[in-house]
Amino acid sequence: MKTAFITGATVNTGFGIAEKFLSEGWRAVITSRKEEQLTEALRTLGEKYGKENVSGYVTDVVRADNTIDEDYLDFIFDDLDKKGITVDCLVLNAANLGIRQRIFENSLSDFINVINTNVVMNYALIERAALRMKEKGEGSIVFINSNTAYRAIPDRIAYSTSKSAQLGMMRALALDLGKYNIRVNAVLPGMIKTDRWQNNYNDCRNALSNYTPLGDIAEFADIADAVWYFAAHARNTTGAELVVDGGNMIQLYPIVP
Ligand SMILES: NC(=O)c1ccc[n+]([C@@H]2O[C@H](COP(=O)([O-])OP(=O)(O)OC[C@H]3O[C@@H](n4cnc5c(N)ncnc54)[C@H](OP(=O)(O)O)[C@@H]3O)[C@@H](O)[C@H]2O)c1
Numbered sequence: 427m428k429t430a431f432i433t434g435a436t437v438n439t440g441f442g443i444a445e446k447f448l449s450e451g452w453r454a455v456i457t458s459r460k461e462e463q464l465t466e467a468l469r470t471l472g473e474k475y476g477k478e479n480v481s482g483y484v485t486d487v488v489r490a491d492n493t494i495d496e497d498y499l500d501f502i503f504d505d506l507d508k509k510g511i512t513v514d515c516l517v518l519n520a521a522n523l524g525i526r527q528r529i530f531e532n533s534l535s536d537f538i539n540v541i542n543t544n545v546v547m548n549y550a551l552i553e554r555a556a557l558r559m560k561e562k563g564e565g566s567i568v569f570i571n572s573n574t575a576y577r578a579i580p581d582r583i584a585y586s587t588s589k590s591a592q593l594g595m596m597r598a599l600a601l602d603l604g605k606y607n608i609r610v611n612a613v614l615p616g617m618i619k620t621d622r623w624q625n626n627y628n629d630c631r632n633a634l635s636n637y638t639p640l641g642d643i644a645e646f647a648d649i650a651d652a653v654w655y656f657a658a659h660a661r662n663t664t665g666a667e668l669v670v671d672g673g674n675m676i677q678l679y680p681i682v683p
Pocket residue numbers: 433434435436437438439440457458459460463488518519520521522523543570571572573614615616617618619620
């Protein structure tokens with residue numbers, strides 16, 4: 427049985443990605459910083475797809491002082507080794523969204539936390555997963571990136587910076603890990619119908635990014651399908667970006683009906 431390791435997967439897109447892999451007969455290992463939320467997600471997924479197929483870890487890898495808890499990452503991968511589980515696909519979904527971080531108002535440590543969560547933590551996870559994939563002779567790593575890697579939105583400097591940095595890291599890793607048959611790719615969502623979107627957090631239902639050429643924004647399944655393509659089908663694809671944003675990014679400006 428193949429295994430997908432998905433970060434930040436108790437709610438929203440990450441949960442949808444876990445469901446996709448489980449429904450395709452894979453095992454899912456998920457992470458969260460919140461124990462209660464993790465227990466609840468494992469219970470829901472276990473009831474639907476079999477308790478034995480899903481497990482998880484409570485992780486708070488980027489500490490409050492912005493250092494990275496590498497010991498805990500070592501513990502996770504050693505624990506998986508002991509259980510005989512190798513990660514076939516690592517999905518880097520968790521992100522500090524850095525919402526309303528403003529240049530003259532936020533501290534430098536707020537900026538660093540976004541970079542450490544979205545870039546450094548992912549690099550530390552990849553180091554450990556890729557070492558095992560190398561031994562196995564294959565593997566797939568998928569970043570859940572964002573179209574904000576290319577197009578800026580207000581008050582999200584750290585977030586945009588982190589998503590652009592992920593793409594640079596994705597290409598460099600694809601180059602260095604290709605010889606081990608490890609593929610590294612990125613899915614670039616636009617607006618997604620998360621609980622924040624449903625509840626109109628930050629007035630996001632009125633944001634202009636809702637107006638796409640296809641007339642709709644992404645469901646979790648749209649993002650999960652793109653991840654699944656990279657994980658299960660894209661044998662000869664690495665260093666690639668798959669935009670899933672209803673065509674949002676190709677517009678010079680959104681057409682508001
Ligand atoms: N929502 C959108 O419209 C949109 C658009 C473009 C790209 N994306 C990307 O798609 C991915 C999923 O987005 P989403 O909206 O579904 O995410 P989400 O609801 O914010 O969930 C992502 C998970 O990341 C974890 N997380 C949040 N802040 C963190 C922090 N400071 N440190 C460590 N983990 C943290 C959380 O897990 P725990 O709380 O359980 O630890 C959270 O559940 C992200 O990479 C995001 O950048 C989203």
